[in-house]
Amino acid sequence: MDIKQVTVFGGSGFVGRAIVRALAPEGYLVRVACRRIELAERVKTAGDVGQVTVMRANLRMPQSVAAAIAGSQAVINAAGIPFERGRQRYRAVHVEGARAIAEAARAAGVQRLIHMSGIGAESRSSKNRYVQSKVEAEDAIIAGFENATILRPSVIFGPDDVMFNRLAKIATQAPFVPVVGNGHAKVQPVFAGDVGAAAVAVLARPDTVKSVFELGGPRVYTYREVAALTLREIGRDKRIIGVPAGLMKIAGWFAEFLPVPPLTHDQVDLLTTDNVVRGGAKTLADLGIAPTAAESILPTYLDRFRVGGRYNQHAPA
Structure with missing residues (x-):
């Protein structure tokens, strides 16, 4: 695979910034796609001049999603909301947004798609609306792009954590x-830098397609x-x-x-x-990363x- 440019949806957020900071030193051209581009200005410093660019995209508008993906060989979806407000609903952002990204990536001939989910997204019986949206988001990603890789971190910590x-x-x-x-x-906090490193490791390894990795700390x-x-x-x-x-x-x-x-x-x-990471799940260790x-x-x-x-x-x- 020859991946030169990567589009990161939600690259202005806590997780997205960690991913951008991990991609840039590896030489990737990074396009940060987000709804409010003013929040992404500081992430430009993760790379050399012009290496990290910002583009406005709204997951509720498929045309803007397709435009943000055009020309990229890989896409990472790190978009998400911690609570609902106005038109920013779990279904609109997590589920339909994931669907739009997967379908646009497939239509554009993208080589790799990585979807940031969360531990617990396999819990189909959960009544929690947030968890339900994460489950449905994974389904939408796989339905639209069968070679996708899913990363499920536990609670992520770092300087801007919650x-x-x-x-x-x-x-x-x-x-x-x-x-x-x-x-x-119980909780198994994972460092934001390790989550970013996991995304980079997945991109470098073709054998990680159609895989799910659960990311937890030591x-x-x-x-x-x-x-x-x-x-x-x-x-x-x-x-x-x-x-x-x-x-x-x-x-x-x-x-x-x-x-x-x-x-x-x-x-x-x-x-x-x-x-916490489930027994038998693929983890950071499988990606060569010590938490x-x-x-x-x-x-x-x-x-x-x-x-x-x-x-x-x-x-x-």
Whole structure:
């Protein structure tokens, strides 16, 4: 295969930026396709001048999707929304958007298509609307482009992540750190840089077509352990208190009326379910990638939440 140009849908987002930063050093020309191009300007610095370009594309408009793919030999779909707002609905973005990308990629003769999904997307019995949309998105990708590769990461961490940054912010403002239920549900956080590396590795290996890889870090934590790890990193002594999932869902439902909800009832539901790599699944190891431990990365961006701030000489190392 001779892949020179790659279109990355959702390249302005947290996961998309990590993928672009992994592609550029390998010499690929990268076209970042996104709805709001002003959010993608900073990702241009991932490559040399002109190597990373930005193009406006809306997954609800198939013509713009086809235009963004034209001329590329590979496509990566990292587009997604954490909550619904206005016309940005799970079905429109995750499902119909994936369908539009797959069909346009096939029509354009694209060689490779990589779809970013998530652990749990095999759960067809799930009543969670977010998970259902991920399941249907995978179906749409495979139906439209049978040689696609699907990557299912666990919760992704890195400087702009949601999980660790949110917990750290709560710890600086609240008298305690809440976890959903007893906090015993499991999660296997994976570093954003490793997710980007996985996408690059898949592109380089023709044998990864028609495959699904589940991406997790080197350690499985409970959400209570994640909260404790966050508190250790920022040097704050706060109680970790379990809040009944029912109450959290009610709070999440009301929060959805806010412009940017801090938590939705769908997200609460996810926090009560294990999010770990299944036994027997293809993993980062199958792509030759050693997963990065959260403990080695968290100090590089959570230090701003320490007592006295990032530059406090007496803050814990």
